[in-house]
Amino acid sequence: ETGVTQTPRHLVMGMTNKKSLKCEQHLGHNAMYWYKQSAKKPLELMFVYNFKEQTENNSVPSRFSPECPNSSHLFLHLHTLQPEDSALYLCASRPTEGETQYFGPGTRLLVL
Amino acid sequence: SQQGEEDPQALSIQEGENATMNCSYKTSINNLQWYRQNSGRGLVHLILIRSNEREKHSGRLRVTLDTSKKSSSLLITASRAADTASYFCATDGGNQGGKLIFGQGTELSVKP
Numbered sequence: 611e612t613g614v615t616q617t618p619r620h621l622v623m624g625m626t627n628k629k630s631l632k633c634e635q636h637l638g639h640n641a642m643y644w645y646k647q648s649a650k651k652p653l654e655l656m657f658v659y660n661f662k663e664q665t666e667n668n669s670v671p672s673r674f675s676p677e678c679p680n681s682s683h684l685f686l687h688l689h690t691l692q693p694e695d696s697a698l699y700l701c702a703s704r705p706t707e708g709e710t711q712y713f714g715p716g717t718r719l720l721v722l
Numbered sequence: 723s724q725q726g727e728e729d730p731q732a733l734s735i736q737e738g739e740n741a742t743m744n745c746s747y748k749t750s751i752n753n754l755q756w757y758r759q760n761s762g763r764g765l766v767h768l769i770l771i772r773s774n775e776r777e778k779h780s781g782r783l784r785v786t787l788d789t790s791k792k793s794s795s796l797l798i799t800a801s802r803a804a805d806t807a808s809y810f811c812a813t814d815g816g817n818q819g820g821k822l823i824f825g826q827g828t829e830l831s832v833k834p
Contacts, residue, residue, distance in 0.1 A: 665819070709752075710755065
């Protein structure tokens with residue numbers, strides 16, 4: 611266990627649904643990340659937050675909306691997704707002075 | 723451009739044998755990291771090597787870095803069935819912002 615938790619672990623949603631993914635860490639880290647992992651592709655960085663401020667948006671479509679209310683929690687709000695958005699969504703955190711990222715177990719998302 | 727290309731994409735060996743995975747990258751780096759991912763789970767950090775280091779060891783892991791060739795290798799000695807996983811290299815692209823760029827990974831299968 612890395613100390614980073616993600617819920618839910620599995621999610622099936624229709625294209626018209628709205629859902630949210632949650633990531634939580636109590637490691638005292640101030641940087642948090644969302645990644646998308648599709649089959650046969652490298653991890654794609656989606657968003658980066660440092661001290662609750664978004665510092666990176668890697669050209670992610672607006673149907674993905676991140677929220678970081680505090681340094682321990684990170685959300686990814688989903689609406690009107692497409693089937694190609696089906697993937698494993700990974701959250702990670704990093705200590706301010708460190709280079710290693712700590713990953714959660716991921717949410718396996720299926721969009722029908 | 724994509725950073726961190728791994729080679730081979732898949733590797734199948736017998737228990738007790740050594741496994742070598744290679745990674746090439748394109749830009750300057752401050753450090754290179756290797757992560758492991760069990761099927762459908764989050765990534766776990768294995769080892770970090772800095773740009774001024776040539777070799778590093780951690781248990782049965784040995785990592786080398788050749789900055790002139792922009793390449794790294796991960797050697798797992800005396801492999802075990804439990805080493806079966808995907809292995810990813812990640813570089814920081816020479817930036818200090820904590821962003822990592824991952825390769826596509828090597829899928830290692832260790833047969834008992």
